Amino acid sequence: MSDRSGPATIRDVARRAGVSTATVSRVLAGIGNPKVETSGAVLAAVEALDYRPSAVARSLRMRRTNTFGLIVTDIQNPFFPELVQAADDAARKVGYSILLGSAAFDEHRAVHYLDLMADRRVDGMIVASSQVAEESWRWLSESPVPVVVVNAEPANVPITVITSDNRAGLRTAAEHLIGLGHRRMAYVRGLEGITADQPRVEGFRAACRDAGIPDADLIELRGDAQFAGGERAVSELLSSGGDVTAIACHNDITAIGALRALRAARIRVPADISVVGCDDIAAASWVVPALTTIAQQKADMGRMAVERLLAMLDAREGGIVPETIRVPMVLQVRESTGPARLGGIGS
Amino acid sequence: MSDRSGPATIRDVARRAGVSTATVSRVLAGIGNPKVETSGAVLAAVEALDYRPSAVARSLRMRRTNTFGLIVTDIQNPFFPELVQAADDAARKVGYSILLGSAAFDEHRAVHYLDLMADRRVDGMIVASSQVAEESWRWLSESPVPVVVVNAEPANVPITVITSDNRAGLRTAAEHLIGLGHRRMAYVRGLEGITADQPRVEGFRAACRDAGIPDADLIELRGDAQFAGGERAVSELLSSGGDVTAIACHNDITAIGALRALRAARIRVPADISVVGCDDIAAASWVVPALTTIAQQKADMGRMAVERLLAMLDAREGGIVPETIRVPMVLQVRESTGPARLGGIGS
DNA sequence: GGCCATCCTGTAATCGATTGCCTTGGGCGT
DNA sequence: ACGCCCAAGGCAATCGATTACAGGATGGCC
Numbered sequence: 049m050s051d052r053s054g055p056a057t058i059r060d061v062a063r064r065a066g067v068s069t070a071t072v073s074r075v076l077a078g079i080g081n082p083k084v085e086t087s088g089a090v091l092a093a094v095e096a097l098d099y100r101p102s103a104v105a106r107s108l109r110m111r112r113t114n115t116f117g118l119i120v121t122d123i124q125n126p127f128f129p130e131l132v133q134a135a136d137d138a139a140r141k142v143g144y145s146i147l148l149g150s151a152a153f154d155e156h157r158a159v160h161y162l163d164l165m166a167d168r169r170v171d172g173m174i175v176a177s178s179q180v181a182e183e184s185w186r187w188l189s190e191s192p193v194p195v196v197v198v199n200a201e202p203a204n205v206p207i208t209v210i211t212s213d214n215r216a217g218l219r220t221a222a223e224h225l226i227g228l229g230h231r232r233m234a235y236v237r238g239l240e241g242i243t244a245d246q247p248r249v250e251g252f253r254a255a256c257r258d259a260g261i262p263d264a265d266l267i268e269l270r271g272d273a274q275f276a277g278g279e280r281a282v283s284e285l286l287s288s289g290g291d292v293t294a295i296a297c298h299n300d301i302t303a304i305g306a307l308r309a310l311r312a313a314r315i316r317v318p319a320d321i322s323v324v325g326c327d328d329i330a331a332a333s334w335v336v337p338a339l340t341t342i343a344q345q346k347a348d349m350g351r352m353a354v355e356r357l358l359a360m361l362d363a364r365e366g367g368i369v370p371e372t373i374r375v376p377m378v379l380q381v382r383e384s385t386g387p388a389r390l391g392g393i394g395s
Numbered sequence: 396m397s398d399r400s401g402p403a404t405i406r407d408v409a410r411r412a413g414v415s416t417a418t419v420s421r422v423l424a425g426i427g428n429p430k431v432e433t434s435g436a437v438l439a440a441v442e443a444l445d446y447r448p449s450a451v452a453r454s455l456r457m458r459r460t461n462t463f464g465l466i467v468t469d470i471q472n473p474f475f476p477e478l479v480q481a482a483d484d485a486a487r488k489v490g491y492s493i494l495l496g497s498a499a500f501d502e503h504r505a506v507h508y509l510d511l512m513a514d515r516r517v518d519g520m521i522v523a524s525s526q527v528a529e530e531s532w533r534w535l536s537e538s539p540v541p542v543v544v545v546n547a548e549p550a551n552v553p554i555t556v557i558t559s560d561n562r563a564g565l566r567t568a569a570e571h572l573i574g575l576g577h578r579r580m581a582y583v584r585g586l587e588g589i590t591a592d593q594p595r596v597e598g599f600r601a602a603c604r605d606a607g608i609p610d611a612d613l614i615e616l617r618g619d620a621q622f623a624g625g626e627r628a629v630s631e632l633l634s635s636g637g638d639v640t641a642i643a644c645h646n647d648i649t650a651i652g653a654l655r656a657l658r659a660a661r662i663r664v665p666a667d668i669s670v671v672g673c674d675d676i677a678a679a680s681w682v683v684p685a686l687t688t689i690a691q692q693k694a695d696m697g698r699m700a701v702e703r704l705l706a707m708l709d710a711r712e713g714g715i716v717p718e719t720i721r722v723p724m725v726l727q728v729r730e731s732t733g734p735a736r737l738g739g740i741g742s
Numbered sequence: 743g744g745c746c747a748t749c750c751t752g753t754a755a756t757c758g759a760t761t762g763c764c765t766t767g768g769g770c771g772t
Numbered sequence: 773a774c775g776c777c778c779a780a781g782g783c784a785a786t787c788g789a790t791t792a793c794a795g796g797a798t799g800g801c802c
Binding site for chain 3: 404405406416417419420421424426448449450451452453454455456457
């Protein structure tokens, strides 16, 4: 009858050590200064019974779970794992764990996870998903549990946001291309309505304007933030005779799709056309030519999100004012960009 | 004083509805048949207070958390997210959630997560990581909580395993190449000691033997299951003058590295050399030429792992005998394989 | 020797739910 | 009109930890 019913409890330990549960708890927490024989007996009993305190019971009593919820748009998008890993690292370091939810592009799932995490009484939430309705943002911002939003910008809701500086990032991309002599360019946008879509084109356009390139000269195409969208957009561009020397894309996956379309059309990159992506996922350096891209500091963002949450927890009631933090993006030059050709594609 | 201290509890609801907590609990659980006015009052109170039962308290009382732990080798490896997503889908469908841990190639972290999940009293664990020491496997197999191991095969430990049929898979790969006329081939192995490494080479070799290709004719190279290893192994092969018409790789990332080395050497794929990978990650179809590969049924495996866990939970004490399930791998022909050239590389 | 401060440890309440058992009361049969 | 039975719902124990408070032993000091 050693383990009649599940793992050993604090009472089993107390009994075996011949002390009260209070003492066991105190010895393990290292408070008070127990006599050596007492703590010795407790530790021996702990060892013998292979006792591990139940986080469930502790959470109930302490009213905190030492858990943060993290909701991402889609765990299969290579952007997120790095964010998740960084958040997990930072959390683990201070004794927290991460409960992950992948919305898989589905608003209902996102809401489901919001509820789930509320039910689980997580101590804080990181929401890295734009699959969240207006109404849910409001609910989140009014919730008593600390929330940090990553890479989304709910309009008119006072809430802490950590986001890549998309506008500045794509401005950098444009400047890089313009510096290489490109003036006739195309931009493949992301999925309509995705948060980053708007600021990215705008940043790109702004740099063009500054360089004196007429708005009308920039060809805007619609992608879907996936491989297929990039491939389709660019092959349509080519078949409709669009004559550009550079293509910028909403993200790397789109850019990789673009590379494939160009290759299918026997157009050389970067000799004939330069391509630039955005995000810097691992595959960006695997493709040929390796993709020049604007890197998001995913790991930093994950770490910052957790740190922010911890700060909010400390400040409890002190009230940290919601703030929008823009993390710079950095230009990563690889092989897919080069000097603009002078003539047309056919030359 | 609406919410003096955190979320509403069942007692708040009971008070407001003028009933006991027992009744609230029963109404919400849908047991007994409460009078309409009672259940009406309860539901109204629930609504008004925005009451959500605490999963923490419930877990303590019910002695189950409705949570499964899932430990993966490295969430940044594109193989895992799909597994995670599938497991999460299957779990969510029956009211469970997944607590994720990424060992990040570190044995200590893997053990840390094992402990963490034990403390959290998860109802079952899926271990998709070979970063687990012999001793931990034994501990797991003796643990009273159901465990399913994915893509690892602890030796001499009675435990339920779900794994891709690596041997048969790579046999298929070899047969595909041999069918295309290849006889002088190279195989880039994975990281030494990684579980899948051995069976994969063996499967490949077995098919070669069956086709009458002398063992000595197969050139074996050591990679690291990453991009860099594939690239390095193949460029060394080329510079040492190895003359092959096909290269099989431990996994897709390695194969993508191989493609890059071949390209750098101006060797055409598949015209000069065919390349085949293994896993079928998303990037396999992004690269040029798109990679022929042996696909692992990642989603199936994730789903099966959860189903297995649920079955073990049902069978409680009935005792399901540990069993090793081999999931077939399927050949995915894309562009990187073709008929063998007749002459040498230089011809 | 007596008194008080100090140090350890035990007692019991508490966190928020679920559930076995018991009470209450209404309906129905005779 | 009386008694029986059953349905509805309340009481209180329980899950496994933490912690405020109380109490007993010990030692120091006068």
